[in-house]
Amino acid sequence: MKTTTSTQVTHYEVQKKRRETLLEEWRGYHKTILKRKDVVMHDDPNRRTRRGVYAGWDGDRPxxxxxxxxxxxxxxxxxxxxxxxxxxxxxxxxxxxxxxxxDGVRIDWKPWDTVHLPSWAWHRHGNTNPDKPAVFHTWSVQPMLEQFGVALLEEGGDTPVAQLPPRPKQVTALPGEDPYARRTQRLARQAAGEESARLITRFEDVRGLVTKRGARSLFMVDKSIGFHTAGLSAVMHELAPGKYQSRHRHGGEAWLYVISGTGYSMIDDVRHDWEAGDLIVVDHWAWHQHFNGSAEKTARLVRIHNFDALYDMIRILMDPLNLFEEPPVLDAPDLSDVVWPDHLDGRPEG
Ligand SMILES: [Fe+2]
Ligand SMILES: [Fe+2]
Incomplete structure:
Protein backbone atom coordinates (compact mmCIF):
# COMPACT_ATOMS: atom_id res chain seq x y z
CA MET A 1 0.00 0.00 0.00
CA LYS A 2 1.34 3.42 -0.96
CA THR A 3 1.92 5.66 2.07
CA THR A 4 4.01 8.55 0.71
CA THR A 5 3.23 11.34 -1.78
CA SER A 6 5.89 12.11 -4.38
CA THR A 7 3.99 14.34 -6.87
CA GLN A 8 5.63 17.67 -7.76
CA VAL A 9 2.36 19.27 -8.97
CA THR A 10 0.75 21.56 -6.41
CA HIS A 11 -2.69 20.98 -5.00
CA TYR A 12 -3.87 24.21 -6.65
CA GLU A 13 -2.95 22.97 -10.14
CA VAL A 14 -4.48 19.54 -9.61
CA GLN A 15 -7.79 21.08 -8.49
CA LYS A 16 -7.82 23.69 -11.25
CA LYS A 17 -7.40 21.03 -13.94
CA ARG A 18 -10.05 18.81 -12.35
CA ARG A 19 -12.54 21.68 -12.19
CA GLU A 20 -11.97 22.68 -15.82
CA THR A 21 -12.39 19.17 -17.24
CA LEU A 22 -15.52 18.61 -15.15
CA LEU A 23 -17.36 21.55 -16.70
CA GLU A 24 -16.07 20.85 -20.20
CA GLU A 25 -17.37 17.32 -19.96
CA TRP A 26 -20.76 18.32 -18.59
CA ARG A 27 -21.36 21.07 -21.14
CA GLY A 28 -20.85 18.42 -23.80
CA TYR A 29 -23.75 16.36 -22.42
CA HIS A 30 -26.33 19.14 -22.56
CA LYS A 31 -29.14 18.86 -25.07
CA THR A 32 -32.24 21.07 -25.00
CA ILE A 33 -34.86 18.94 -26.77
CA LEU A 34 -34.84 15.18 -26.27
CA LYS A 35 -37.08 13.60 -28.93
CA ARG A 36 -39.21 10.52 -28.41
CA LYS A 37 -37.97 9.00 -31.69
CA ASP A 38 -34.36 9.15 -30.46
CA VAL A 39 -35.15 7.20 -27.31
CA VAL A 40 -34.09 3.59 -27.93
CA MET A 41 -36.45 1.07 -26.36
CA HIS A 42 -34.80 -2.02 -24.86
CA ASP A 43 -36.32 -5.29 -23.74
CA ASP A 44 -35.86 -5.65 -20.00
CA PRO A 45 -35.89 -9.43 -19.48
CA ASN A 46 -35.13 -9.03 -15.78
CA ARG A 47 -38.34 -7.13 -15.04
CA ARG A 48 -40.39 -8.34 -18.08
CA THR A 49 -40.90 -4.84 -19.42
CA ARG A 50 -39.41 -2.59 -22.04
CA ARG A 51 -37.69 0.68 -21.24
CA GLY A 52 -35.91 3.58 -22.88
CA VAL A 53 -33.88 6.40 -21.40
CA TYR A 54 -34.67 10.05 -22.15
CA ALA A 55 -31.97 11.28 -19.79
CA GLY A 56 -29.68 9.53 -17.32
CA TRP A 57 -26.64 7.32 -16.95
CA ASP A 58 -28.70 4.23 -17.86
CA GLY A 59 -28.66 5.53 -21.43
CA ASP A 60 -25.81 7.53 -22.91
CA ARG A 61 -27.15 10.81 -21.52
CA PRO A 62 -25.55 11.41 -18.12
CA ASP A 103 -45.96 -2.09 -0.37
CA GLY A 104 -48.83 -4.48 -1.05
CA VAL A 105 -51.43 -1.81 -1.87
CA ARG A 106 -52.77 -2.08 -5.42
CA ILE A 107 -53.45 1.19 -7.24
CA ASP A 108 -55.27 1.04 -10.58
CA TRP A 109 -54.45 3.76 -13.06
CA LYS A 110 -55.45 5.29 -16.37
CA PRO A 111 -53.84 7.77 -18.79
CA TRP A 112 -52.68 11.05 -17.24
CA ASP A 113 -52.84 9.71 -13.69
CA THR A 114 -49.69 10.36 -11.65
CA VAL A 115 -48.31 7.96 -9.04
CA HIS A 116 -45.62 8.59 -6.44
CA LEU A 117 -43.21 5.72 -5.73
CA PRO A 118 -41.84 6.48 -2.25
CA SER A 119 -38.26 5.60 -1.39
CA TRP A 120 -37.84 2.06 -0.01
CA ALA A 121 -41.39 0.98 -0.94
CA TRP A 122 -41.62 -2.38 -2.73
CA HIS A 123 -43.36 -1.91 -6.07
CA ARG A 124 -44.38 -3.82 -9.19
CA HIS A 125 -46.70 -3.16 -12.12
CA GLY A 126 -49.21 -5.01 -14.28
CA ASN A 127 -51.15 -4.33 -17.49
CA THR A 128 -54.87 -5.11 -17.33
CA ASN A 129 -55.47 -4.70 -21.07
CA PRO A 130 -54.84 -7.98 -22.94
CA ASP A 131 -54.54 -6.21 -26.32
CA LYS A 132 -52.54 -3.04 -25.71
CA PRO A 133 -49.23 -2.15 -24.08
CA ALA A 134 -49.32 0.40 -21.25
CA VAL A 135 -46.80 3.23 -21.36
CA PHE A 136 -45.63 5.38 -18.47
CA HIS A 137 -42.79 7.77 -17.70
CA THR A 138 -40.74 7.93 -14.52
CA TRP A 139 -38.74 10.87 -13.26
CA SER A 140 -36.55 10.24 -10.24
CA VAL A 141 -33.74 11.63 -8.10
CA GLN A 142 -31.63 8.49 -8.58
CA PRO A 143 -28.63 10.44 -10.01
CA MET A 144 -28.64 12.82 -7.02
CA LEU A 145 -28.49 9.88 -4.58
CA GLU A 146 -25.84 8.16 -6.67
CA GLN A 147 -23.78 11.35 -6.46
CA PHE A 148 -23.92 11.14 -2.67
CA GLY A 149 -23.15 7.39 -2.68
CA VAL A 150 -26.53 6.38 -1.20
CA ALA A 151 -28.36 5.01 -4.27
CA LEU A 152 -29.38 1.49 -3.20
CA LEU A 153 -31.47 -0.87 -5.31
CA GLU A 154 -32.95 -4.15 -4.08
CA GLU A 155 -34.55 -6.70 -6.44
CA GLY A 156 -37.22 -8.98 -4.98
CA GLY A 157 -38.03 -11.15 -8.02
CA ASP A 158 -41.38 -12.90 -7.52
CA THR A 159 -41.20 -13.12 -3.75
CA PRO A 160 -44.58 -12.21 -2.21
CA VAL A 161 -44.40 -8.80 -0.57
CA ALA A 162 -45.37 -10.27 2.82
CA GLN A 163 -42.13 -12.24 2.84
CA LEU A 164 -39.94 -9.24 2.03
CA PRO A 165 -38.41 -6.97 4.67
CA PRO A 166 -40.54 -3.92 5.48
CA ARG A 167 -39.45 -0.33 4.79
CA PRO A 168 -36.56 0.68 7.04
CA LYS A 169 -38.06 2.39 10.07
CA GLN A 170 -37.06 5.90 11.02
CA VAL A 171 -35.95 6.28 14.63
CA THR A 172 -38.59 7.07 17.28
CA ALA A 173 -38.17 10.49 18.87
CA LEU A 174 -36.33 10.27 22.19
CA PRO A 175 -37.14 12.68 25.03
CA GLY A 176 -34.57 15.24 26.09
CA GLU A 177 -32.76 18.39 25.00
CA ASP A 178 -29.34 16.81 24.33
CA PRO A 179 -27.96 16.80 20.76
CA TYR A 180 -28.72 13.13 20.09
CA ALA A 181 -32.31 13.40 21.33
CA ARG A 182 -32.78 16.52 19.23
CA ARG A 183 -31.58 14.65 16.16
CA THR A 184 -34.05 11.79 16.73
CA GLN A 185 -36.88 14.30 17.23
CA ARG A 186 -36.04 16.14 14.02
CA LEU A 187 -35.75 12.97 11.92
CA ALA A 188 -38.94 11.51 13.36
CA ARG A 189 -40.75 14.75 12.51
CA GLN A 190 -39.50 14.61 8.92
CA ALA A 191 -40.69 11.01 8.50
CA ALA A 192 -44.09 11.55 10.17
CA GLY A 193 -46.95 10.53 7.90
CA GLU A 194 -44.64 8.99 5.29
CA GLU A 195 -46.24 5.55 5.24
CA SER A 196 -49.77 6.90 4.97
CA ALA A 197 -48.93 9.66 2.47
CA ARG A 198 -50.80 10.17 -0.78
CA LEU A 199 -49.73 7.91 -3.67
CA ILE A 200 -51.84 8.94 -6.67
CA THR A 201 -53.41 11.96 -8.36
CA ARG A 202 -56.25 10.81 -10.58
CA PHE A 203 -56.50 13.22 -13.46
CA GLU A 204 -60.30 13.24 -13.50
CA ASP A 205 -60.33 14.45 -9.88
CA VAL A 206 -58.20 17.59 -10.27
CA ARG A 207 -58.74 20.91 -12.05
CA GLY A 208 -56.31 23.54 -13.29
CA LEU A 209 -56.28 27.18 -12.25
CA VAL A 210 -54.96 30.07 -14.34
CA THR A 211 -51.75 31.41 -12.80
CA LYS A 212 -50.14 34.84 -12.89
CA ARG A 213 -47.52 33.42 -15.24
CA GLY A 214 -50.12 32.75 -17.90
CA ALA A 215 -51.07 29.07 -17.98
CA ARG A 216 -53.76 26.83 -16.58
CA SER A 217 -51.86 24.73 -14.05
CA LEU A 218 -52.42 21.98 -11.51
CA PHE A 219 -50.27 20.06 -9.07
CA MET A 220 -49.82 16.38 -9.90
CA VAL A 221 -47.30 15.47 -7.21
CA ASP A 222 -46.22 17.91 -4.52
CA LYS A 223 -45.92 18.05 -0.77
CA SER A 224 -48.60 20.77 -0.74
CA ILE A 225 -51.23 18.19 -1.81
CA GLY A 226 -50.28 15.41 0.58
CA PHE A 227 -47.37 13.60 -1.06
CA HIS A 228 -44.24 12.83 0.93
CA THR A 229 -41.39 13.26 -1.56
CA ALA A 230 -37.66 13.93 -1.44
CA GLY A 231 -38.32 17.33 -3.00
CA LEU A 232 -39.83 15.99 -6.22
CA SER A 233 -42.68 17.97 -7.67
CA ALA A 234 -44.72 17.70 -10.87
CA VAL A 235 -47.14 20.27 -12.26
CA MET A 236 -49.18 20.20 -15.44
CA HIS A 237 -49.15 23.49 -17.35
CA GLU A 238 -51.65 24.06 -20.13
CA LEU A 239 -50.69 26.88 -22.49
CA ALA A 240 -53.66 28.69 -24.04
CA PRO A 241 -54.00 28.64 -27.85
CA GLY A 242 -51.54 31.12 -29.37
CA LYS A 243 -50.32 32.23 -25.90
CA TYR A 244 -47.23 31.86 -23.75
CA GLN A 245 -45.93 31.90 -20.19
CA SER A 246 -43.99 34.78 -18.67
CA ARG A 247 -40.20 34.74 -18.91
CA HIS A 248 -37.87 33.79 -16.09
CA ARG A 249 -34.57 32.11 -15.29
CA HIS A 250 -33.21 29.95 -12.51
CA GLY A 251 -30.49 27.45 -11.72
CA GLY A 252 -30.95 23.72 -11.39
CA GLU A 253 -32.73 21.30 -13.60
CA ALA A 254 -36.37 21.87 -14.48
CA TRP A 255 -37.70 19.55 -17.13
CA LEU A 256 -40.82 19.82 -19.24
CA TYR A 257 -42.40 16.80 -20.86
CA VAL A 258 -44.80 17.60 -23.71
CA ILE A 259 -48.00 15.59 -23.39
CA SER A 260 -49.95 17.23 -26.18
CA GLY A 261 -49.70 20.10 -28.63
CA THR A 262 -46.84 21.83 -30.39
CA GLY A 263 -44.88 24.96 -29.63
CA TYR A 264 -41.48 26.38 -28.99
CA SER A 265 -39.31 27.68 -26.18
CA MET A 266 -37.14 30.78 -26.43
CA ILE A 267 -34.02 30.01 -24.41
CA ASP A 268 -31.54 32.91 -24.25
CA ASP A 269 -33.04 34.18 -27.55
CA VAL A 270 -32.65 30.86 -29.37
CA ARG A 271 -35.83 29.18 -30.58
CA HIS A 272 -36.32 25.46 -29.83
CA ASP A 273 -39.39 23.80 -31.38
CA TRP A 274 -41.15 20.96 -29.62
CA GLU A 275 -44.05 18.55 -30.02
CA ALA A 276 -45.80 15.82 -28.04
CA GLY A 277 -43.31 13.22 -26.77
CA ASP A 278 -40.42 15.67 -26.38
CA LEU A 279 -38.60 16.36 -23.13
CA ILE A 280 -37.44 19.99 -22.87
CA VAL A 281 -34.34 20.48 -20.72
CA VAL A 282 -33.98 24.17 -19.89
CA ASP A 283 -30.31 24.88 -19.23
CA HIS A 284 -29.62 26.58 -15.91
CA TRP A 285 -29.52 30.34 -15.68
CA ALA A 286 -30.89 30.84 -19.18
CA TRP A 287 -33.86 33.16 -19.72
CA HIS A 288 -36.70 30.99 -20.97
CA GLN A 289 -40.24 31.34 -22.13
CA HIS A 290 -42.59 28.71 -23.56
CA PHE A 291 -44.98 29.46 -26.43
CA ASN A 292 -47.94 27.51 -27.75
CA GLY A 293 -47.49 27.23 -31.54
CA SER A 294 -51.15 26.47 -32.24
CA ALA A 295 -53.87 29.11 -32.48
CA GLU A 296 -56.60 26.48 -31.92
CA LYS A 297 -55.42 23.92 -29.42
CA THR A 298 -53.88 24.14 -25.97
CA ALA A 299 -50.48 22.55 -25.27
CA ARG A 300 -50.02 20.47 -22.15
CA LEU A 301 -46.64 20.13 -20.48
CA VAL A 302 -45.57 18.36 -17.29
CA ARG A 303 -42.93 20.30 -15.36
CA ILE A 304 -40.72 18.21 -13.06
CA HIS A 305 -38.06 19.35 -10.61
CA ASN A 306 -36.83 18.65 -7.09
CA PHE A 307 -36.24 22.22 -5.97
CA ASP A 308 -37.28 21.45 -2.39
CA ALA A 309 -34.20 19.26 -1.91
CA LEU A 310 -31.07 20.03 -3.89
CA TYR A 311 -31.93 23.44 -5.32
CA ASP A 312 -32.99 24.99 -2.01
CA MET A 313 -29.73 23.74 -0.55
CA ILE A 314 -27.76 25.37 -3.37
CA ARG A 315 -29.67 28.64 -2.88
CA ILE A 316 -28.76 28.68 0.79
CA LEU A 317 -25.11 27.84 0.05
CA MET A 318 -24.91 30.53 -2.65
CA ASP A 319 -26.77 33.30 -0.81
CA PRO A 320 -26.61 36.31 -1.43
CA LEU A 321 -26.49 35.29 -5.10
CA ASN A 322 -30.05 35.26 -6.37
CA LEU A 323 -30.77 32.01 -8.21
CA PHE A 324 -34.27 32.81 -9.43
CA GLU A 325 -35.18 35.81 -11.53
CA GLU A 326 -38.26 37.10 -13.31
CA PRO A 327 -39.16 40.53 -14.67
CA PRO A 328 -40.44 42.96 -11.96
CA VAL A 329 -43.76 43.00 -13.83
CA LEU A 330 -44.59 39.55 -15.22
CA ASP A 331 -44.91 39.60 -19.01
CA ALA A 332 -47.80 37.16 -18.97
CA PRO A 333 -50.53 37.33 -21.65
CA ASP A 334 -54.10 38.45 -20.97
CA LEU A 335 -56.07 35.21 -20.72
CA SER A 336 -59.45 36.69 -19.80
CA ASP A 337 -60.99 35.86 -23.22
CA VAL A 338 -59.62 32.33 -23.47
CA VAL A 339 -62.19 29.58 -23.79
CA TRP A 340 -60.48 26.59 -22.19
CA PRO A 341 -61.28 23.10 -23.44
CA ASP A 342 -62.87 20.52 -21.19
CA HIS A 343 -60.45 19.22 -18.57
CA LEU A 344 -60.45 15.67 -19.99
CA ASP A 345 -60.19 16.79 -23.63
CA GLY A 346 -57.49 14.86 -25.45
CA ARG A 347 -56.89 12.29 -22.74
CA PRO A 348 -56.20 8.91 -24.41
CA GLU A 349 -58.55 6.00 -23.78
CA GLY A 350 -57.37 3.63 -21.04
FE1 LIG B 1 -38.61 1.32 -9.33
FE1 LIG C 1 -38.49 27.60 -15.53
Missing part, protein backbone atom coordinates in the same frame (compact mmCIF):
# COMPACT_ATOMS: atom_id res chain seq x y z
CA UNK A 63 -27.31 13.69 -15.63
CA UNK A 64 -26.47 14.74 -12.07
CA UNK A 65 -29.81 15.38 -10.47
CA UNK A 66 -32.85 13.87 -12.19
CA UNK A 67 -33.34 11.07 -14.67
CA UNK A 68 -36.16 10.39 -17.13
CA UNK A 69 -37.17 6.93 -18.34
CA UNK A 70 -40.06 5.64 -20.47
CA UNK A 71 -41.50 2.20 -19.66
CA UNK A 72 -43.72 -0.10 -21.67
CA UNK A 73 -45.65 -2.95 -20.05
CA UNK A 74 -46.46 -5.58 -22.69
CA UNK A 75 -50.19 -6.24 -23.36
CA UNK A 76 -51.72 -8.39 -20.65
CA UNK A 77 -48.53 -8.50 -18.57
CA UNK A 78 -49.49 -10.26 -15.38
CA UNK A 79 -46.82 -8.58 -13.30
CA UNK A 80 -43.28 -7.25 -13.41
CA UNK A 81 -40.87 -8.42 -10.74
CA UNK A 82 -40.94 -6.50 -7.49
CA UNK A 83 -38.15 -4.15 -6.40
CA UNK A 84 -37.42 -1.13 -4.24
CA UNK A 85 -34.80 1.60 -3.99
CA UNK A 86 -33.55 4.39 -1.80
CA UNK A 87 -34.68 7.11 -4.23
CA UNK A 88 -38.27 8.10 -4.89
CA UNK A 89 -39.86 8.59 -8.29
CA UNK A 90 -42.85 10.11 -10.04
CA UNK A 91 -44.74 7.94 -12.50
CA UNK A 92 -46.91 9.55 -15.19
CA UNK A 93 -49.20 7.29 -17.21
CA UNK A 94 -49.17 8.15 -20.89
CA UNK A 95 -51.44 5.43 -22.32
CA UNK A 96 -53.05 2.12 -21.48
CA UNK A 97 -54.48 0.86 -18.21
CA UNK A 98 -52.97 -1.16 -15.45
CA UNK A 99 -51.91 -1.06 -11.84
CA UNK A 100 -48.99 -0.47 -9.55
CA UNK A 101 -48.68 -2.24 -6.23
CA UNK A 102 -46.86 -0.22 -3.57
Missing amino acids: TKNLDATIHELPAGLETTTIHRHSWDAIMFIESGSGWTEI
